[in-house]
Amino acid sequence: MDMPKNIIVTGGCGFIGSNFVRYVAAEHPEVHVTVLDKLTYAGNPENIAGLPEDQVELVVGDICDAELLERLVPGHDAIVHYAAESHNDNSIADPEPFLRTNVEGTYRLLEAARRHDVRFHHISTDEVYGDLALDDPARFTEETPYHPSSPYSSTKASSDMLVRAWHRTYGVRATISNCSNNYGPYQHIEKFIPRQITNILCGIRPKLYGDGRNVRDWIHTEDHSRAVWDILTKGRVGETYLIGADGERSNIDVLRAILERMGRGADDFDWVRDRPGHDRRYAIDSAKLRRELGWRPVHTDFSEGLDATIAWYTEHQDWWRAAKDETEAKYAAKGQ
Numbered sequence: 001m002d003m004p005k006n007i008i009v010t011g012g013c014g015f016i017g018s019n020f021v022r023y024v025a026a027e028h029p030e031v032h033v034t035v036l037d038k039l040t041y042a043g044n045p046e047n048i049a050g051l052p053e054d055q056v057e058l059v060v061g062d063i064c065d066a067e068l069l070e071r072l073v074p075g076h077d078a079i080v081h082y083a084a085e086s087h088n089d090n091s092i093a094d095p096e097p098f099l100r101t102n103v104e105g106t107y108r109l110l111e112a113a114r115r116h117d118v119r120f121h122h123i124s125t126d127e128v129y130g131d132l133a134l135d136d137p138a139r140f141t142e143e144t145p146y147h148p149s150s151p152y153s154s155t156k157a158s159s160d161m162l163v164r165a166w167h168r169t170y171g172v173r174a175t176i177s178n179c180s181n182n183y184g185p186y187q188h189i190e191k192f193i194p195r196q197i198t199n200i201l202c203g204i205r206p207k208l209y210g211d212g213r214n215v216r217d218w219i220h221t222e223d224h225s226r227a228v229w230d231i232l233t234k235g236r237v238g239e240t241y242l243i244g245a246d247g248e249r250s251n252i253d254v255l256r257a258i259l260e261r262m263g264r265g266a267d268d269f270d271w272v273r274d275r276p277g278h279d280r281r282y283a284i285d286s287a288k289l290r291r292e293l294g295w296r297p298v299h300t301d302f303s304e305g306l307d308a309t310i311a312w313y314t315e316h317q318d319w320w321r322a323a324k325d326e327t328e329a330k331y332a333a334k335g336q
Helices: 016-029 066-072 088-093 094-114 151-170 192-201 221-234 251-261 288-295 301-313 316-331
Strands: 006-010 032-036 056-059 078-081 120-127 174-179 181-183 206-207 217-220 240-245 249-250 270-272
Touching: 006 016, 016 032, 016 221, 016 251, 066 094, 078 094, 088 094, 088 151, 094 120, 094 151, 120 151, 120 221, 151 174, 174 221, 181 221, 181 301, 192 251, 192 270, 192 301, 192 316, 206 251, 217 221, 217 251, 221 240, 221 288, 240 288, 249 251, 251 301, 301 316
Parallel strands: 006 032, 006 078, 032 056, 078 120, 120 174, 174 240, 181 217, 206 270
Antiparallel strands: 217 249
């Protein structure tokens, strides 16, 4: 598409969404960004604080609110849809909010995009593909069949299917990206990397699920943001692109890297009960994205990225301290 002038970013006060908003503000100051966020526990307006007020506007609202979307969407060139309930543990405890936000919310946005002929980019996850065996040399591609394991990943798979159907049936100018695990600043402390970092900063022993051998394919959130912008502006309508940075690492290796960098012993953590249905391995093949759009990750040194992430949480304790006790209490209640 032509360079958009006005975009809506749903979930733009969450972790990945806010990093995208910051990327656009820094790299494309001519683009106006309307952030639509319900400001649930994972949406924090501080995540976009300090951005130019004449460029970034926050609208507090629900993506399921059809009347709000009817007022908001006209006049925008594109919707970049990050808003989602995304934490697997929460989906296992209570799937209903995931169905409403991830499925109904995507439907409402697609209908608004259809009525007003607005370009639509949908942010999804590699978890829709299920998992791979630890000794399987394969990686997920755009052709991998969907096989979701959790209430979270099944609702994201459902939303992906809606996007494809609205493109084929109604001609909505849509693309989808499925990304691997993100890390970096502004990530909620319930997630794996920030939970371990903040535990150590609070004098709490880190926790590790199951046997710790589960493998995730890590990508820095800034690389994800650049990929999404490339897909939005250069991607082929109707296509899906996988985003990954060849960052496969086991959970125990990541935890021990954090422990080492923060001056703790390699075994200074507690084993806890595994998550039900815990996927073993994710791995992304991003060859299509690299070949068609020329995207390449910049943050290819995981050690450097991890150092910067530890430094960010160390220097921004006022951002996460208030939520720490409640977050850990929820885990403790589940034996995790």
